[in-house]
Amino acid sequence: MSGTFVGMPSFPKAAHEAVHNQTLRGNLRHATHTIRAKRAKAVAEVSDWAELREAGKQIKDHTLRHLDRYLVQLEESVTAAGGIVHWAADADEANRIVADLVKTTGESEVVKVKSMATQEIGLNEALEAEGIHAYETDLAELIVQLGKDRPSHILVPAIHRNRGEIREIFAREMSEWGRPAPEGLTDTPAELAEAARLHLREKFLRAKVGISGANFMVAETGTMVVVESEGNGRMCLTLPETLISVVGIEKIVPTWQDLEVFLQTLPRSSTAERMNPYTSMWTGTTDGDGPSTFHLVLIDNGRTDTLADEVGRQALRCIRCSACLNVCPVYERAGGHAYGSVYPGPIGAILSPQLRGTASEIDASLPYASSLCGACYEVCPVAIDIPEVLVHLRERVVEGGAVTRDGNEVVLKPAKGHAAERAAMRAARWAFKHPGALRTGQRLASRSRRFHPRSLPGPGAAWSATRDLPTMPSEPFRDWWQRTNGGKDTGK
Amino acid sequence: MSTRDVVLGRVRRAIADVPRGNTPYEQAVDRGYLREHGDRSVEETVDLLAENLADYRAIVHRCEAGELAALIAGLLAGRGSTSVAVPPGLDEAWLAETDVTRVPDRGDSTPHELDRVDSVITACAVAIAETGTIVLDGGPDQGRRRITLVPDHHICVVRVPDQVVSSVPQALPRLDPARPLTWISGPSATSDIELDRVEGVHGPRTLEVVLVNDRTVGGN
Ligand code: SF4
Numbered sequence: 098m099s100g101t102f103v104g105m106p107s108f109p110k111a112a113h114e115a116v117h118n119q120t121l122r123g124n125l126r127h128a129t130h131t132i133r134a135k136r137a138k139a140v141a142e143v144s145d146w147a148e149l150r151e152a153g154k155q156i157k158d159h160t161l162r163h164l165d166r167y168l169v170q171l172e173e174s175v176t177a178a179g180g181i182v183h184w185a186a187d188a189d190e191a192n193r194i195v196a197d198l199v200k201t202t203g204e205s206e207v208v209k210v211k212s213m214a215t216q217e218i219g220l221n222e223a224l225e226a227e228g229i230h231a232y233e234t235d236l237a238e239l240i241v242q243l244g245k246d247r248p249s250h251i252l253v254p255a256i257h258r259n260r261g262e263i264r265e266i267f268a269r270e271m272s273e274w275g276r277p278a279p280e281g282l283t284d285t286p287a288e289l290a291e292a293a294r295l296h297l298r299e300k301f302l303r304a305k306v307g308i309s310g311a312n313f314m315v316a317e318t319g320t321m322v323v324v325e326s327e328g329n330g331r332m333c334l335t336l337p338e339t340l341i342s343v344v345g346i347e348k349i350v351p352t353w354q355d356l357e358v359f360l361q362t363l364p365r366s367s368t369a370e371r372m373n374p375y376t377s378m379w380t381g382t383t384d385g386d387g388p389s390t391f392h393l394v395l396i397d398n399g400r401t402d403t404l405a406d407e408v409g410r411q412a413l414r415c416i417r418c419s420a421c422l423n424v425c426p427v428y429e430r431a432g433g434h435a436y437g438s439v440y441p442g443p444i445g446a447i448l449s450p451q452l453r454g455t456a457s458e459i460d461a462s463l464p465y466a467s468s469l470c471g472a473c474y475e476v477c478p479v480a481i482d483i484p485e486v487l488v489h490l491r492e493r494v495v496e497g498g499a500v501t502r503d504g505n506e507v508v509l510k511p512a513k514g515h516a517a518e519r520a521a522m523r524a525a526r527w528a529f530k531h532p533g534a535l536r537t538g539q540r541l542a543s544r545s546r547r548f549h550p551r552s553l554p555g556p557g558a559a560w561s562a563t564r565d566l567p568t569m570p571s572e573p574f575r576d577w578w579q580r581t582n583g584g585k586d587t588g589k
Numbered sequence: 590m591s592t593r594d595v596v597l598g599r600v601r602r603a604i605a606d607v608p609r610g611n612t613p614y615e616q617a618v619d620r621g622y623l624r625e626h627g628d629r630s631v632e633e634t635v636d637l638l639a640e641n642l643a644d645y646r647a648i649v650h651r652c653e654a655g656e657l658a659a660l661i662a663g664l665l666a667g668r669g670s671t672s673v674a675v676p677p678g679l680d681e682a683w684l685a686e687t688d689v690t691r692v693p694d695r696g697d698s699t700p701h702e703l704d705r706v707d708s709v710i711t712a713c714a715v716a717i718a719e720t721g722t723i724v725l726d727g728g729p730d731q732g733r734r735r736i737t738l739v740p741d742h743h744i745c746v747v748r749v750p751d752q753v754v755s756s757v758p759q760a761l762p763r764l765d766p767a768r769p770l771t772w773i774s775g776p777s778a779t780s781d782i783e784l785d786r787v788e789g790v791h792g793p794r795t796l797e798v799v800l801v802n803d804r805t806v807g808g809n
Contacts, residue, residue, distance in 0.1 A: 124783075127783075127784070128784055131784055132784070142626075143623075143626055144623070144626060145621075145622040145623040145626070148619075148621040148622035148623075149622045151619060151621070152618055152619060152620055152621070152622055155617070155618045155619060156618050159614070159617045159618060161604070162604060162607050162609065163604075163609065164600045164604065165597050165600045165601050165604075168596075168597065168600065169597070178767070184591070184592040184593040184595075184596050185592060186592050186595050186596055190592060234791075235781075236779045236781040236782075236790050237779075237781040240781070253780065253781055253784070254781075255781055255782075256784075259783055260782055260783055263782060286782040286783065286785040286787045287787050289782055290779060290782070290787040290789070290790050293790060294789070294790050294791060297790075297791065298704070298791070301700070301791070302700040302701050302704060302739075303700075315766065318766040318767070320766045326777070326778050326779060326780075327777055327778070327779045327790040327791050327792070328738065328777035328789075328790060328791035328792025328793075329790065329791045331734070331738050331771065331791070331792060332738065332791050335734045335735050335738055336700050336735060336738075336739075346596065346600070351614055352614065353761060353766050354761060354762075355618075356757075356761060357757050357758040357761050358622070360757050361757050364720075368780070370645075370774070371641060371645075371719065371720040371721060371774070372717075372720035372721065372722050372757075372772070372774040373774065374645070374773065374774050374775050374776065374777055374778050374792070375771065375772065375773060375774075375777070375792060376770075376771070376772035377734075377769075377770070377771055377772075378766065378769070378770040378771075378772075379769050379770075380766055380767050380768075380769075383727065383768070383769050385696040385733065386727055386733045386734055386735075386769055387733075387734055387735075387769055395596070397596045397599065401596065401599035401600050401602075401603050402599075402603075404599075404600065404603035404604060405599075405602065405603035405604075407606065410603075501602075501603065504595070504598070504599040504602065
């Protein structure tokens with residue numbers, strides 16, 4: 098997997114900088130606390146949340162267990178509906194396929210709806226190198242792109258920017274790319290949104306090629322599902338003549354009926370809404386309505402390696418709702434950039450090192466970017482046991498062992514003593530130096546006790562042998578959650 | 590070997606440790622969740638739809654079948670619309686009392702032409718009360734996806750109670766996955782700037798939903 102930000106320092110180093118950036122921390126805290134309080138309310142509205150969560154988990158596990166079968170079925174149904182399916186083993190292959198498809202249309206501009214898969218493979222940069230300009234059309238992505246910046250959150254990628262900064266970016270950059278920002282643009286959100294609307298509409302109306310990801314693909318029917326709020330998704334999926342969707346192979350659900358689970362859990366977990374403003378579903382092509390050519394690029398890029406790991410494979414259940422980010426005390430302080438990948442927060446800490454391997458300093462340190470408090474597991478709508486995977490990955494980093502890379506089994510050497518030890522200790526020290534991160538709650542479910550050892554696993558052991566780890570709080574997480582209104586009332 | 594074979598081969602090796610079993614899919618997942626939340630009468634379900642639509646800032650109107658044409662004429666006039674996009678199969682009677690220019694939904698019109706249209710009127714395929722959602726399926730009275738996307742004002746007519754269901758699980762069986770589907774819950778919105786909700790970045794910024802009581806006298 099490409100997409101490690103170049104020269105990315107290890108998590109603790111990057112986090113250290115973020116922690117000292119007051120604006121960033123203020124914005125992040127506001128965002129995460131607001132979203133998680135709203136989310137708790139949205140979830141409380143449905144009395145069968147536990148059952149929906151369990152069904153979501155089972156559907157995804159079943160799909161992964163029979164992924165070969167469902168991939169073949171999906172390919173058949175998409176093809177039967179008039180779509181064209183391509184397969185890509187890694188980022189380079191995916192980028193090459195997309196660039197070739199765009200070139201075949203004779204176009205040198207494409208409009209894009211926010212897609213983590215295309216960010217993961219570095220598609221925009223790859224297209225640029227081929228002389229194709231990709232316009233991000235999600236408001237936040239536009240802010241990020243114009244600001245020559247990186248996204249910091251799955252759901253609200255520009256949350257690290259406040260309105261004053263956004264106004265400046267628009268006033269300065271929009272004219273470079275197309276319609277300039279209106280004269281006398283102020284920093285009210287409504288005016289900023291209007292400026293973005295006008296700037297992007299110009300592009301939508303003339304676009305001949307659209308690029309998207311997908312939230313779900315239905316094997317049985319070949320249906321693609323994109324969930325969004327702004328309508329930029331609908332624009333990209335509807336107006337161009339050619340639509341290219343780049344989707345990870347784990348995004349399949351077997352049947353049409355399965356959507357009844359995820360269309361209930363995703364919006365509530367993600368934006369804390371009963372339903373997001375727009376959901377588009379399309380099956381191949383439809384005469385006279387929408388794109389006349391539809392390409393689906395199925396990407397592996399580390400997913401099959403992740404699937405090969407018995408403990409780690411559950412990360413592939415993720416539906417990218419971002420709920421785990423908003424409850425994570427480490428993310429709240431460190432910000433999304435510190436994770437050095439398109440997948441920040443708790444899910445990033447387990448997904449990125451699996452997709453990319455743990456060879457780099459950042460990937461080796463990510464499994465330590467957590468206090469193991471368990472809040473991420475509690476909120477996850479597909480019940481991914483993130484702490485379990487984190488501990489598993491820590492062991493792998495320090496002890497080595499058999500893993501699958503690019504489809505081949507390789508034996509990982511234990512991380513070289515000093516570097517790994519230092520990385521681990523820095524991470525641990527960092528987390529423990531920020532008692533708020535730990536105070537936010539420890540997971541006390543009985544089975545989680547093993548996640549709170551008296552000593553740290555692996556190289557951290559040398560460090561913890563001579564120091565006491567902070568004791569677990571007397572109050573269970575759930576009680577804390579209720580007492581503090583989801584963390585809002587702690588007055589931190 | 591093709592990439593397809595490479596990827597499928599990797600998948601098979603990756604899950605070689607997992608017992609596959611041959612439980613049919615219907616029995617593989619515990620669907621112990623609810624088909625709908627709460628126990629409501631038909632009227633209450635329609636009320637909930639109205640409430641949830643309004644909560645997400647759609648403007649909701651209710652009327653009897655006989656009042657629909659006048660209501661629509663009033664909505665268009667109130668907004669100062671001079672043109673309205675019309676799907677080919679829309680009930681003529683709905684537009685009987687307005688004289689704004691009708692722009693038929695044609696395959697060869699360009700997005701730019703559509704951008705100059707003020708409003709659009711459509712029916713819907715189904716509406717979901719619990720989530721405040723209307724679903725369009727491209728049927729003759731709903732038209733192509735783009736006509737409800739580009740104009741800034743969308744009036745959607747829902748026949749109540751027949752087109753209203755309680756929940757997402759009840760809606761899916763009524764929809765045909767082969768059709769292009771658009772689920773709409775309130776107007777286009779963003780919270781990307783400091784989490785302040787702003788209506789409308791790209792889709793129609795105003796969504797008006799008309800719940801027309803279509804039940805014949807003494808109906809069920
Ligand atoms: S891991 Fe779970 S909570 Fe986090 S983004 Fe994925 S689905 Fe959401």
